[in-house]
Amino acid sequence: MKNMQGKSLSVEEAQGIATEALLQLSREPEQIGRFLAFSGIGPEMIRDAAGEPGFLAGVLEFYMADEALLLTFCENAGIRPTMIAAARFALAGGEPDYA
Template sequence: MSVSQEVAETTALKALAWLVNNEEVCSVFLGSTGASVEDLRARAAEPDFLGSVLEFITMDDAWVVDFCDSNALAYEVPMMAAATLLGTARMHWT
């Protein structure tokens, strides 16, 4: 199952907004990725960056639930959107 590029990008932009508005999770994202607040603004239109935001959120079930509940999304949508945006760059071999 997958989502369209448009749905993936819209979901990712919502995820970025959720991240920015969640100070605790945003600081974890910035610390773990090395991104800066300026990067959040400057790279908001880049599918790879947006995919990395989604991939980060999917690392924690509580984040997924909070993000999805606050945006009326099914819990599997962030993972599907990340797969669409990242394509083969997201392949896991384990």
């Protein structure tokens, strides 16, 4: 992922980061199970839920709540951890609800 230092993320860039994060979760059965429990949806509902406003922001909030998961994703994606918060802000605005 490119270095976006000094500029705010567009919604499209934020959606790309969140989609990549969701794809990484889907490759790890234990983590996707945790995410489904966190989000309150079943596996059959992910595709529909992904089209709902706020879903991708929720994916990023899930990462932000687990530092080890966050750091692993950022290393794999080649982005700074602060980019997750910036992407979440671009998607939903304001402070995360879990804080």
